[in-house]
Amino acid sequence: MELKLAWRLFKRELSQGQLLLIILAITLAVLSVTGLASVSERLQLAINGQASKFIAADRIINSPKKIDPAILAIADEVGLEHVTSMQFNSMVYAGDEFQLVTVRAVGAKYPLKGTIELSAGIAAGLPQANSVWFETRLGGLLGYPNQIEIGNANFSLSNEIIRLPDAGFNPFASSPVVLMRIEDVAKTGVIQPGSRVTYRYQFAGDSTQLAAFEQQAKPLLNTSQRWVDVQSGDSPIADAVKRAERFLLLASLLGIALACAAIGIAAQRYCQRHYDVVAMLKTFGASAKQIRILFGTHLLLVTAVGVVLGLIGGFALDQTITAFLPAEIAAYSPPVMRPILLGLGTGFVSAFMFSAYPLMRLLSIPPLRVLQRQLEGLQLGMWLHLVLSLCAMALLGYLYSQSLPLTLTVVAAVLLLGVLLSVLGFFMIRLGHSVGMKTTNPLQLALAGLRRRAKQNAVQLVGFSSALVLLLTIFALRQDLLNEWQKQLPENAPNYFLINIAPDETNAIADFLKPHVATPPVIYPVVRGRLTAINDEILISSEQQKAGVEGRVGISRELNLTYRDSMPDNNEIVSGRFNQDPFDVSVESGVAERLELELGDRLTYTIDNQSLTVNVASIREVHWETLQPNFFMIFTETALAPFSYTSMSSFHLEESQRSVILSLIKQFPTVSVIDVGAMVKQLRQIIDQVSMSLTLVLVLVLLASALVMIAQTEAGMATRQRELAVLRTFGASGWLLRAATGLEFALLGIIAGILAVIVAEFTLYLLKTQVFELNVYMHWPWWGIAPLCGGLVVASLGLWRCRQLLNKSCSDLLKGH
Template identity: 70%
Template sequence: MEWTLAWRLFKRELKQGQLLLIILALTLAVLSVTGLARVSERLQVAINGQASKFIAADRIINSPVPVDETILKQAQILGLKLSRNLQFNSMVYSGDAFQLVTVRAVDNAYPLKGKIELKNGATDTMPTKGTLWYESRLGALLDQPKTVELGNSQFILGAVINRLPDAGFNIFASAPLVLMRLDDVAATGVIQPGSRVTYLYQFAGNSPQLQAFETYAKPLLSSSQRWVDTQSGDSPIASAVKRAERFLLLSSLMGIALACAAIGIAAQRYCQRHYDVVAMVKTFGASAKQIRILFGTHLLLVTVAGVVFGLLGGLLLDATITLALPSDIAAYAAPLGRPLMLGIATGFISAFMFSAYPLLRLLDIPPLRVLQRQLEGSSIGMWLHLSLSLIAMGLLGWLYSRSLALTLTVIASVVLLGLMLGLMGMLLIRMGQTVGMKTSNPFALALAGLRRRAKQNALQLVGFSSALVLLLTILALRQDLLNEWQKQLPENAPNYFLVNIAPEEVKPLQHFLQQHEINATDIYPVIRGRLNAINGEEVITPEQQDQGQRGRLGISRELNLTWRNAVPPNNQILEGHFNQAKDDVSVESGVAERLGIALGDRLSFVIDNQNVTVKVASIRSVQWETMQPNFFMIFTEQALSPFAYTSMASFHLNDGQKKVVLALIRQFPTVSIIDVGAIIAQLKGIISQVSLALTLVLILVVMASALVMVAQTEAGMATRQRELAVLRTFGAPGRLLKWATALEFALLGCIAGLLAAVVTEFSIWILKTQVFDLRVYAHWLWWWGAPASGALLVALLGLWRCRRLLNKSCSDLLRLE
């Protein structure tokens, strides 16, 4: 009987529109979360798919020794594509001429992502047996031979390589590159026991395959073997991709927070509307069990309807946005299961967790309310409401982002936001208590309305401010990320590097660059050295550690060292002072953290078979993505001047200035020129796709913010209807009421905007320092722009929602009541 009554009441209230708001809130909540998840995952797949071309694969195992074959067999069992590569240095000979080269020996599966770019265009083929593909400068260095000797074998010089997809940005690798077949290596005899060889195992597959393989393989790798992906730091776009994915996750968490707020507001409004119904049903003898079944059934039916409509809307939203995406992004398919499951979880978890407290208050309504409508039952359990709300947000946030740090950051911001907005909102609204009730002045009437509905307006203020805070946060982070990437890759970013500049060629080269009006970076001296000890403790390589040797872990290769009298561009001192004493050295923060180096430590280097000991005077951060020369260690000139050195620089050339390169080669034949223009173009393509992703996600968050504002405005309509009826009865003209309503909403919006500016500045500071590692600065425009925009937006929204009530006569309003 209870179920039948619940169904009948559900149909009646559905026809009357009583349940439409909560269904709409649930539908739009699930739609926004599903849409955000679907679009975000598609964009993440696309961004990582494009980024994987920089490493010619989805994942790489980089090892100084052959990897255990059982690991590779597991990759094949999981269905991953595999390519085996070797990389080593060797000498090639042509007659009496010889040259050190970097050899890449690859199998037929290489590259798994991207293409090899030859002088005559991209290709999918590989060198034939007994043939080397080579960089053009090798031919110039050896006087354009047709064949060369490598070890015990002779090779034909075939196609000229412009670029390999995973060539990277290592401009210090000045040795020309040659590409050969992997099965030609054995005949050369160049690889002997103890030879320094890098084994590269490249893998490609879909996300589940890669995740399963990573879970299996990573624990089996030694400390000298590295797991490489687009976010490992080996890729030049690692920082951009990491920040973009964090932004997408944060935006989705913001969308979940907004959706939960909309559902909570709608559920509270629904329960408030049924206080009289519960009181009346209790008067007629209904038991607590019957009432629970009645409204529990309503909640379940509403949740199911909202989830179904939301999932359909989310898929439609994804399809619509996909049509607007560039074809190279839309071609990537993201898994559908997780967005659907997240949408379902969002609907059910938020509906029940955020509706628990309003339902408890509804069930606690006393029968005496039939006679005394001001009775609303017990308010005990607010702590339960807050706890359930935070648990729901935390659970949904973790399910979506799978990042505990990001989820806790958002929850902490939400808690602080709620406390500040609640306290400040009540304080500002209570300031209107001394204003009279005169109906001749619309401004005074608006302030009086704020005073009469102080508690309700405080809740509305929280809703409006929350939406504005989240919107401003996403807008600011999007703009700051784009500005950060634009600074890293401006229009005149260096696209040529000059290396192996002899000391006597520095001044003539500077004159050449000035003569041709080329905007170049400073010329940096480069000296090779190996870190030997830290505070007298000898350092060992990861390979030596695997062999059981004891010592402080260091770096397994020689470092490129330089000297400077001032802090280089794109470097920032984090601790200490830049080199002042002769034996000072400045250390990059990442290396300092990895090796446990602190200010005052003594570092010993072996340079040209001589020991050099220096003191760490500063720790600095470096923007590695700027396409300019950067170094781990920067010395003073006095410390390195006794050693022989070469120099390097970078500069930018427009397409119309390419002839300058030929002139530079003729005048400075010993200087190596490295063209990275193609890499910059590919990197800019990735950044443009990330920019599109940020814009699309911003649009979705704007939609979710509008949902919260609409739901919050709807929450006060019943009280406003009664007040309008009373004011109409006492003769208040319609023009006065319209102005008073507009001003009341404008004041709410203005206060909400001011509070939003304050809280957003604090939230942005947390996110930039703890999550995104961005520069922190004040957004002064917000301090007047946010209140003005909030006043205009909320006033228009309030007038639009109240238009039907404001246009009705007194008798019509009383009949509605």
Template identity: 75%
Template sequence: MAWQLAWRLFKRELAQGQLVLIVLAITLAVLSVSGLARVSERLQVAINGEAANFIAADRIINSPIEIDPSILTKATELGLEHVTNMEFNSMVYAGDNFQLVTIKAVGDKYPLKGAIELTQGETQALPAELEAWYENRLGGLLGYPQQIELGEVNFAMSEEISRLPDGGFNPFASSPVLLIRLADVAATGIIQPGSRVTYRYQFSGDAEVLAEFETAVKPMLNNSQRWVDVQSGDSPIASAVKRAERFLLLASLLGIALACAAIGIAAQRYCQRHYDVVAMLKTFGASGKQIRQIFAMHLLLVTALGVVLGLIGGFILDSVINGFLPAEIAAYSPPYLRPVLLGVTTGLISAFMFSAYPLLRLLSIPPLRVLQNQLEGIQAGMWLHLLLSLSAMALLGYLYSQSWPLTMTVVSAVLLLGALLSVLGFALIRLGHGVGMRTTNPLQLALAGLRRRARQNAVQLVGFSSALVLLLTILALRQDLLNEWQKQLPENAPNYFLVNIAPEDTQPLNQFLDSHQILATDIYPVIRGRLTHINGEELISREQEKNGVEGRVGISRELNLTYRETLPPNNDIVEGKWNQADDEVSVESEVAERLGLKLGDTLTYSLENQKVEVKVASFRQVQWETLQPNFFMIFRPKALQDFSYTSMASFHLDNAKLAAQGSELTANQVVLQLIQQFPTISVIDVGAMVEQLRQIIDQVSLSLSLVLALVLLASALVLIAQTEAGMATRQRELAVLRTFGGSGWLLRTATGFEFALLGAIAGLLAVIVAEFALYMLKTQVFELVVYMHWPWWGISPLAGAIVVATLGMWRCRQLLNQSCADLLKAG
């Protein structure tokens, strides 16, 4: 019986259009969540997939010894591709010339991602047996021999390497690379017990399988073995990828919050529509159990319809957006299961948990409502509604992001936003009390309407402002991230590094660069030194700490130190002042945090068997992604200028720039001239890496734009749902005003003013809360520079007034055009 009544009620109300709002809210909630999940997962997989080219694999295990064979067996069982490589340093000889090189011995499947770039173009091949491919600068250092001697074997110098996919970027590592086959290492006789070797095991495969492999393998690694991926910090785009993924998660969480808000508003309107139905059913003798069953089944049918339509819409949305994506991103296809489950879960949880309190009020409607239409049942229990709503939002947020900190940040912001907007909105609307008593003109009538619906409008302000706050937050974060990346990689970003510049070559080098109109960075002196004491306390290494030695842990290697008078570009002082005295040093902020340094601490360095003591004057934030010379420690010139040093610099050079200057030389010819004139200077070409990095940043930028568009859709849904929620009350008021002689022009103008005032107040409140939210997100999550968005304080109220007034007038257009008799009949 209950099922039949629920089904008949569902069919009738669906045909009459009474369920349109809540079905639309659930549909768009599921659509935005499933579609957003699918799109954002595709973008995340694509970003990580493209970024994996920087490490030539999806995952890597670095180890000083051979790993447990069972790890490789596990990888094979899971269907992962894997390859074993070795890296070690050795001397190579060509006649009377010799050079220290980094030997990279690779297995047959290398590289798993990306390609080796030779001077003749990309290749997936590897050196033949007893054949060596060499980094281009090695040929110049050895005089381009036909053969070289490595250990006990001669290798043919066959191909010149422009770039290896996992070559990394370390301008201080001046040893050129020699690529050979792993099978040839044994014949050289170089590797003996105790030799310093890095084993690099690379893995590639499906993301889910890699996650399973990581869970199984990580506990098997010891302290000297490292698990590496594109976000581990070894990749030059680790920071960009991490920030992009945080943004995608945040945008998705905000999309879920907006969708839940729309469902909550629609659920309240859904229950209000059924007050009279419940009263009639109780009057005709229906028990409380029967009524609960009827409306539980009715809501289940509504939810099921919304979920099905939402999933279909999500797939269509994904297909449409995928058609606009670049081929390299569209080629990635993450599994459908998670977006579908998220969509279904979102629909069920949000529909029932956001409807719990309105349903409770609905089921408590007394039978007397048949005679007294103003009776509405229980009024208490709003705390339960807030608790269920926040619980639903937190649960959905965690299911999506798998991050409690990010989820609770959003939930806390929503809670704070609701409280502030409710209080401030109600207070601002009450200010119209005295002004709105007379209704002789449209503005006064609008203010009177705001006052009459003060409580309802305060709730509406929460919905309007929430949508605007989330839009402003996403818009600002997207722009700040793009600006940050563009700052790191401008069009003239350095694509060549010069290292090992001897002091006597500094002036001739500057003359060479000037003659070719090459704009280079400053030339930085580089001095090798070790930090030995902090405030007189001797530092220990991590190895000593592992062996039980007590003490303060320092940096277990020599540092590259520099000196200069002024603060370098791309460095910002975050605490203290730039070095003023000769015995002061500026320290990079992350290193300072790791060492537990404070301003005024005394640091002792060992340089060429001499001690140098300096005081910490400042901490700097360094943008390492700029591909310009950067240092952990920067001294004053007088502190280090008596020590021996080499220097380094970087510059940008391309064929288009040379042609614009009227030069007949290509970039490669200029670099070749530089190498011939300064044979002791090492030239490192990072142009290919810069270009690849720029392509990935472009893909990230596109992803941010797409996510912003999806959040815009969810925001529009909330605004429409919020406008729809007050239509019944507004219809009755228009009927009364028409009865008392209000003209159509007066009512239309007053309604427009009322919505515009609501939008303006919502816009103003949205700016206040958005500035606070951005401060928290930039300082706690994204590590971005905080600043005020002053133009918003004028633009946001104006935009809010226009948008809300437009939506309100569009929704009220039929009511405003109806006659008095039609309004009374409809009411």
């Protein structure tokens, strides 16, 4: 009987449109999660897939010795492709010439991702047996011989390497690369017990295979072995990928939070509309169990419709957006079941958890409400509603992001935002008390309405302000991320680096490049030195520390030092002042933190077997992600003048001017040229993909924000109808009521806009400093734009929703039609 009645009630209210808002809220929540999960996972797979070309694989294990064969067996078991490579340094000889090189000995499947670019075009395989491919600069250093000698074996030089996919970005690399087959290493006799060799094991496969491999293989690695992926820092776009994924997760969580808020508001409105129904059912003898079954079934049917529509909409959203994506992105296929399960979970968890308290109030309505309409049943337990709502949000957030810190951050932010906005909103609305009793004009009538509904309007402010805060936050983060990446890769970003420039070639190089480049290149002198003491305390290496030696740990390698009269463009002073005295030094902030350096500390270096002591005058923050020469330490020219040096530079050259590089190599054979043009092109493609994902997320959050605002305007319609009936009875004109209603909603929107800017600035400060590592600054235009837009948007929504009430006659309003 109860099920039949629930079905009839559901059909009647569905046909009358009374369930539209709650169904729409559930639909949007499920659509956001399902569609956004599919699209964002596709974009993340594409971003990581493109980025994996920088390491020639999806995952890498670096090891100083051969790894446990069980790890390779696991890779075979889960279906991963893999290839083994070796890297070591060796001297090569060509007649009387010799040169230190970096030998890359690779297996037959190399590279698993990306391509090898040769002077003759894209490589179709690997060097033949007894032959090697070489970097262009090696040919110049050895005089372009036909063959070279490595250890006990001779190899022919068959092709020039323009770029290896996993060459990385190290403009200070002093040894040219030689590529050979791993089978040819044994015949050289170079590798002996104790030789320093890096074994590189590269793996490629789909996300499921990689996850299974990581879960089983990672615990088998020892402390000397390193797990590498595109986010490990070896890739030049590691920071970009990490930030993009954080943004997608953050924006998706905020979208879920907004949709859940809309469900909560709609559920409260739904239950309020049924107070009289429950009172009548109890009056006619219905038991508490029957009423629970009736409305529980009703809510289940509403949720089921919203979930089904949301799943269909999410699938349609994914397919629609995929149709407009570039083919290389659309080719990636995200898992199908995870978005569906997330959608189902979101729909049912949010509907029942956010509806629990309103439903409890509905079921507790006393039968006497039939005679006394002001009775509303359960008045306590708001804390339970808050706990259930936060638990639901936390559960959904964690299921989606799999990130406990990010989930807790969002939940804490939502809780703080709600409390702050409720308190501030309530006190600001109460300011209308002194003028709220007069109703001679629209403004005074609007203020009177704000005062009468102070508690309800404070709740509405939470919804309006939350939507505006999230919109401002997502919009600002999107713009800052795009601006940051644009600074990283401007149109004239350097695509060539010159290293090992001799002092007597500096002016000649500058003169050679001057007619071919738009901006004269900056030439940096490079001096090699080792930091040996801080404040006269001798430093030890990390190896010595592991061996039990006590002391202050330094940097266990030589550093590239430079001098400049002014600070580089991509550096910012954190503290102190840039080199003013002859023996000042400016230190990069990360090194300063690691070595626990402070302003005024004395640093002692050993350079060319000589000692140099300088004082820390400033600490700099360096934007390492820019493809520019960067240094840990910057000295004055006076300090480094006694020491020998080479120089380096970078510049931008159009693709059509490649002949200039060939002329430069011939004219300056000892200068090493590093081409990073292909890397810059790939970086731009990845950033374009990220930009698309950021825009998509912004649009979805905008839709969720609009739904919250619509739900909030819907929430107070019953009270507003009674007030309009009274005002009509006392002769208020239609113009006065429309103007007062519009002004009331506009004032709410203005207050919400002001509060939203305050909270958004605070939220952005936390996010930029703790999560995204972006520069913090105030968004001054928001202080005018946000209140104005908030007033216009909320007033428009309010008038649109109240249009039918405002057009009704006094008798219709009194009858409740």
